[in-house]
Amino acid sequence: MATAQVPRGGTDAVAAPRLGAGPPPHPRRPADGMCDFAAVRKDFSLPAEFPTAALTEVEQTVAQPVFDGARVDATELPLVTVDPVGAKDLDQAVLLTRRGNGFRVEYAIADVAAYVRPGGVLDAEVRRRGQTLYLPDGNVPLHPTLLSEGAASLLPDQVRPAVLWTIDLDSDGLAVRTRVRRALVRSVAQLDYEGVQRALRAGLAHPSIALLPVIGRLRRAQALRRGAIELGLPEQQVEADESGGWRVALRPRLVVEEWNAEISLLTGMCAAEMMLEAGVGILRTVPDPEPPTVAALRRSAARLGVEWPEDLPPAEALAGIDPVRPEALAVHVAATRLLRGAGYTSFESAAPSKPRHAGIGAPYAHVTAPLRRLVDRYGAEVCLAVGEGRAVPAWVREALPALPSAMGSSDRVATQVERACLAQAQAWSLxxxxxxxxxxxxxxxxxxxxxxxxxxxxxxxxxxxxxxxxxxxxxxxxxxxxxxxxxxxxxxx
Missing domain, CATH: 2.40.50.140 (Nucleic acid-binding proteins)
Incomplete structure (x- = not known):
């Protein structure tokens, strides 16, 4: 199945956001001869294949990786992946443990830079694409599947190059120490959201993520304290039905997805902090809402009869308004105006004057989904260099100024494609x-x-x-x- 959302909050809340901690569920292949989304692909000129030269280059880099230097051997860590059912492009693997009164998060991210030669044919192609696009009848990948579902994917029982984040938390879930380095890792299990949620309810969680509810709740509480603006709106999705057609459905977001997203958000915030301290990097930014915008939303809530105490900030007010009620749903829809102006901000030599992401309540950088999003590869290289006390590679610095425009264009296409698929399915259904x-x-x-x-x-x-x-x-x-x-x-x- 492929997902298209009503504007909502989440791991990367913007005016028309998408889930930021992972891709929509992979589609069930419909029966032959049914309607597909070929017209959408044509209308947006979506690429069907990779250039032959890019595929040849991938074969060469898989045989001889671009980066073949020193790596920490972390294959003893019992990392696990948690993704939608059927996912093959596995960006992240996690291990959660206790550390004194606090916790340790080991978070391995696919090291895509090991296989993409800067300035090469594939590099040019992925910079043109920007991100993986998910359609109900199949995706348009950022990287060839030989990489994204093969050599670079953190598939179980396979030794893979990774960027390994080690983040220590105190008893309240606040990060107190961050370390990032290149490593070799091996996932011990490929888990899915539904299965993890069932296992947690039964008290049979995989040992590597048994602490996910504890850390997830702590991080959610910290999000409220930061003033993170979360919009609880219904998530529409397009799925194949039993008759060989398509239907629109609502997909509830599982609580385990929210907890898992908090691990990704934590890493992105730590990455942003490293970049800001070093004065170089690229952030995902959403400006804080202006007071008149908040005041207008309060007036909307009052007209709808939804209680909003005068001293309660938007983050806490929205968290307490259940969108199941029609009038509350309208308030959450109106609240999308609080998260306008999303974009990317690159910088060198000095930190930007407005680095925050209002939906998250803190500075934030994309570094956890490099198989599916272009900017993450560059963000990871900045953090690796900063963490090791060396200069950021020239190929990264040269690319930083152009990345905000490239990613902005890619985001617009992704949003338009999602909306077109949803509109197509709605028209078919009705x-x-x-x-x-x-x-x-x-x-x-x-x-x-x-x-x-x-x-x-x-x-x-x-x-x-x-x-x-x-x-x-x-x-x-x-x-x-x-x-x-x-x-x-x-x-x-």
Whole structure:
């Protein structure tokens, strides 16, 4: 399955964010002859294959890695991966242990730089792509699968080159010491979110992540203290149905995913701290909301009858508003305006004046998903150099100024592709139901129309009507469902 989200918070909250700690679940292959998303691929000119020269280069670097220098032998660490069912591009492997009154996080990240030659053909191609794109009928990978699902992936029982982060936490879950180095690692198990959650409930968690609930809860509490703005909105996904078609569904985010994401966030915050201290790097940034924006959101909540104490900051207020209620859901949708202006900020010689990520409540850098996101490879190289007290490699410094634009462009394409796939599936699902009436909740209002949420099938779409009110429960009639234009429209019934 491939996922497209309603704007929500999470590991990398922005105005239209995606899950930042891992890819959407891998798709179930539908039956032959069913509708696919070829038109979306064509409309956005998505690449189907890698250049032959890039594939040849991959074969050469797999046989003789670009970086073949000293590495710590960490193959004795019983690391495990935790990903969606069926995932093969495994970026991260983790081991959680107690250390005195605190904890130790061992976090191995795939060392993609070992296989991508700076300035080479593959390097140019991945810089053009920017990130892996996930569609319901298969992904468009950042790297050839020989790397992303093979030589560089942290597959179980395979010795792999990695960037190994060792982060010590105190009893409150705060980082007190960080170390990063190149290593050889070997994952001992490939776990999935659903299986981990079942095992934790049964008291049968894998020993390597038995502390995940403890550390996850501590880190979530720290996020509230930092003022991290988390939006709890429904996550729509497109999945293959039993008849060989596609349907839109809501996928609840498991609590184990949130805890696992906290490990990635922790590492990204430690990486950002290293970069800021050294005065060189690239951060993922979201500006703090302006006071008038917060005030407008408070007024929206008041109009909807949602309690928001005057002395409560947005992070704590939103954490206490359950979006299951229609009026509360509308508040969370309105809160997306708090997280506008997401981007990347690269710097050399001096730290940027505004380094924070408002969704996380701290400076933050992408370093934990290099198989799926271009910028992480560069961020890891900066941290390795800083940690070892040496100069950042010239190829990294030369690339830093252009990375914010490249990643910004890639993010826009990824968001547009997700929305197009979701819109396509919604139109397919509703094509035979024009004229039908559905219960709905008004999420946003405009001049003569608004945006509504229908729980079954879970659709978010435009609705015409002059008297729509945010948070209002209404009946709507489907007036248009055009799969060719990927458009769905309703009117108030």
């Amino acid at each position: 094509a035979g139901r024009v004229g039908s009436v559905f219960p709905a909740t008004v999420l946003r209002t405009g001049s003569g129309d608004g945006e509504i949420f229908i729980p079954e099938p879970p659709v978010i779409a435009r609705c015409s009507g002059d008297d729509l009110t945010e948070g209002q429960r209404i009946q709507v009639r489907l007036t248009r469902a055009d799969p060719h234009r990927r458009e769905v429209e309703f009117t108030k019934a």
